Amino acid sequence: RFPRNVQLCVLSFLLPSDLAAFASTCKRLVSLCRRDQRLWFSMCHRRWGSQTLINKWGSGRISYRRLYRILDEYKxxxxxxxxxxDSAAPASSxxxxxxxxxxxxxxxxxxxxxxxxxxxxxxxxxxxxxxxxxxxxxxxxxxxxxxxxxxxxxxxxxxxxxxxxxxxxxxxxxxxxxxx
Known part of the structure; x- marks a missing residue:
């Protein structure tokens, strides 16, 4: 069995749909994939950390799972x-x-x-x-x-x-x- 931090690191490379499929294989994994802030922070940081400051969104008080959904839409x-x-204005303007x-x-x-x-x-x-x-x-x-x-x-x-x-x-x- 892998340590939790190793599991989280590996899981952070997955897309949410893949994460859901993985979580459906075991009850213990459901809570890990749904509620673990470290996992969702890692997923946000891996995807958008070089472009924005993940901890500043929502004044740092929004769940990273929710933030992932928002940033995925905004991207x-x-x-x-x-x-x-169609436009009422002429093409020149x-x-x-x-x-x-x-x-x-x-x-x-x-x-x-x-x-x-x-x-x-x-x-x-x-x-x-x-x-x-x-x-x-x-x-x-x-x-x-x-x-x-x-x-x-x-x-x-x-x-x-x-x-x-x-x-x-x-x-x-x-x-x-x-x-x-």
Whole structure:
């Protein structure tokens, strides 16, 4: 029989579906796979630890199993996106592409514009959306409608992690953003 820490290390390489299949083989393994915070922390850290600070999400008070699910969903946003489809605006005035990237305890969405002063290859990023999760597992999504808010380390205060009086709290769905 392997020591528990060796079991956890090996299990941390599995996907949740594989972990569920493994847990179904023995009652003792069910509690190990469902409730062990070290296992779920290792799984989160192995997958996203180089991109974000796992312990900062949810002010460090959210279960790592729940955090894994959230980060697994958020990871699909990472990268460049361009709006396409029917639009009332003419093609010449299409909206700028947006870029989503990992922050320490959030995902930031930025509009991307070509720089007029720095040559052809230079781009300017203007953050407009921050997505995170609170300690109580509620989504914390904030929109900067005028594009003037600058997120600094000292702005990361309170349970939400953001200065709420300068940003608009929103709900983010698959195809739309709605105001709270």
């Amino acid at each position: 699909n946003l990472i990268g460049f996106w361009r709006r396409c489809g 299409s909206p700028p592409p947006v870029f989503f990237e990992w922050g320490p305890s959030y995902i930031a969405g930025s509009r991307v514009f070509p720089s007029k002063n720095k040559g052809y290859d230079a781009m300017i990023e203007k953050p407009f959306l921050w997505m995170s999760v609170a300690w109580n597992r509620k989504a914390m999504n904030y929109l900067d409608s005028d594009g003037k808010f600058v997120l600094n380390e000292e702005d990361l205060i309170g349970e939400s992690g953001f200065v709420e009086n300068e940003l608009i709290r929103v709900n983010v769905g698959k195809n739309k953003i709605t105001y709270n």
